Amino acid sequence: MDCFITGTAGFIGFHLAKLLLEQGHTVHGYDGITDYYDVRLKHARHDLLRQYPQFTATEAMLEDDAALQAAVATAQPSAIVHLAAQAGVRYSIEHPRAYIDANIIGSFNVMEAARRQQVAHLLMASTSSVYGANTEMPFDENQKCDMPMSFYAATKKANEAMAHSWAHIHGVPITLFRFFTVYGPWGRPDMALFKFTKAILDGQPIDVYNHGDMWRDFTYVEDLVRAIALLIDAVPPAAAGRNPAQAIEGDSLSPVAPWRVVNIGNSDKVRLLDFIDAIEQCLGQKAIRNHLPIQPGDVPASWADTQLLQRLTGYKPATGFQQGVQAFVRWYCEHHRP
Template sequence: MRVFVTGTAGFIGYHLARRLLDEGHAVTGFDGFSDYYDVGLKRARHADLAGNPDFTSVEARLETPGALLAAVGEARPEIVVHLAAQAGVRYSLENPGAYVEANLVGTANLVEAVRAHPVRHLLFASTSSAYGGNTALPFRETDPAVTPLTLYAASKLAGEAMMHSYSHLFGIPTTAFRFFTVYGPWGRPDMALFLFTRKILAGEPISVFAGGAAERDFTYIDDLVAAIRGLMDRPPPRPGDGEGPACPGDTLSPVAPFRLVNIGGGHPVRVDAMIDELERALGARAERILQPLPPGDVPSTEASTDLLRALIGGVPETPLRLGIPAFVAWYRGYYGV
């Protein structure tokens, strides 16, 4: 296949591109190398991908007029996976403009590019933060998502809406998926596991919110990529094609070839238990400073996995006791500590 992936210098985009290349597919990677976190880490990811002759790199910003239109037109992909975004729940309180530009304007540019150059399947990365103030667990794709707690979450909900509208208007088979706390080798430095590892090894205290009682549905990167890869082969049918729901609670749109899917394992873990596992992997103890939950954070996340299982036959299963040591091994090797 010819696959166009945005955000290939990012954590998830890098891993997806590497898997696709390993399978023998041609990948065009589009990334703007923003300085939200260490650009050197992003360059290192892309350098690893560039060693494969089937990888083509396009360095440009999502919000630059015409950049995505030209890149998609040149690549002529069969599948587009839109992973690039301004990430981070808390950072959206500091720099809201970055979310408007990348996540709103950038996503609008992406769907316009796909409208001009139709593909077999368009896939869009959303977030579990879209569930916002919803307190019913597990989070089901059919739950109302009308109470976003941050601009980041709101921008991703807007992206889902844009995707659905273009799917309806132009018949683009589209799958939006909501990620749940992804971690693993080559991870993002702004995420808790990465931050905690750096500080523990440096002998610095870590801030633990909600007394460590907050729960997250941690998803190991290889499991996440396997789920995305499975969904790539399951484009939603067009209304009237005769294909029924994959299971009760399927989110197939009645007016568009569009579906929304959670990607998570459905096994939430307390943050203090995650830190316990990290301490074991590092062979070091953390000095924990307990703090209240910050604005925009939620006490618990848990994915309903029924739809994902029905579509691809499985769900993320790697436990923290295996995933965290794998991350620590990568971290020590990459940073030489």
């Protein structure tokens, strides 16, 4: 399979590209290498991927439509996985325009490339943040998501709506997946696990929002990308000619388009304080905890219903957070400590 992945110098894109390359697939990456965080980490990820002979990459912005269209036309992929985005709930409060440029304009350019290339499947990253003010948990794909709590979530919800119209009008099969608190080796420095680990080792305090009364469905990155790889083959069927006998229980499949949305999570909510305890245990060092109120844009809890993912792929992410934290800490100490 020839796969085009946006965001291959990023955390999740790197892991997905690595998995597909190890499986023998051809991958063309596309990444803008922005300075949202240390670009040395991004270059290091790309350098590792370049060790595979079937990997090539274009370093350009999603907003550069000419560069993107040319890269996709050259790669001629059968599938596109769109992971590149401006991430971060809190960053979106101060820098909203970056989210319009990358997440709205950039995502439109990717959808147009998929239409022109007539790919067999376009997969796009969304986020559990789109569930916003919803309180009925675990979150399932058929719930309404009309109350995003951050501008980041709003742009991702817009992507879902844009993709549905694109699938309906142009017949491009599109799957969106909603991530739930991804973590693991090669993670971003702005992520809680990275920040907590660094601060504890440096003897600096960590900020614990909502006084630790936060619950998250922590999803190990290798579990996440395995689910994405399996979803590549789960192509949403066109509305015309569907066999009702083959309907999948709880499917989010659109009645008028080859479009669906799928949760990817561990289906197990974990208290933030227990997550911090696991980091302390791995480091053999206690954190200095600075308890603070909840931040604007944050939600107190998120928890995924992953039954649709299991029905589509037969796969259920299952790495426990203690095991995942241990893997991250081992990587961090190898790469970031003298």
